[in-house]
Amino acid sequence: MFANEKAELNFYRQLFQKMNAAVYTLNLDPYKIEWVNDSIILQDVLGLKREDILAQGEYIAAKLLANPDFSESVTLAVEKFKETPDIAWAGVYRVKHTDDNYNWIVYATSTLEVDDNGTPTKAVCIAIDPSNLLNTPNTLGHFIKHLNQMRFRPTIETLTHRQKEILDLILESNSEEAIAEQIGISKYTVTDHKKSLYKKLGCRNSKELFAIAQGAGMI
16 A cells, blocks of 8 residues: 555554544653644644643643543543553543633543553543534434443343332332232332332432433333
8 A cells, every 4th residue: 555654654644634533642650641643623622732732741631630520531541451451441521621611522542552560651542522423413312322221231230130120110100009019018118129229220219210211221
């Protein structure tokens, strides 16, 4: 495909410049952005140019992390990388624009380099602006439904057979008395199971329970 290494290098330069995404490398200790492609997403999401980011690598990294999603998006990811360097990791987080407003980012990251002990020292990341996903609203709706099902599936799978049975009956709008009569237990036992369901599913009332069940694709 390429006549020589120079032609290949020019191709990759054009490729990274034309990508509708930010590709960047991170030094993990100290945490610092070392390289980023020249992408319009930088200006749109951060309000910064490539030169600004590279000149302020450590400061920009700190700014990226100074958001409400630090623990889940960064701390947890670093822990997982240390446990399994070859793990594939992706997620979402918010970054602050120079106008002090937060913008969303969808990212995927993986280990780029490891030290002699196999500990990750650098990571490569790809970030996209999720507002572009609105170009396919119908498909996006199905995708969101799929994500909700995946999100709640592990929790649903932890429910006991009896809890699932009672949950199904609750979702059919049965009262506690009706549920107790149908499955042959006391109303107080139903109440106890209901409280356990609320705790496991992270809800406080039937309204929230129905919302979670709907998101999980159960109704």
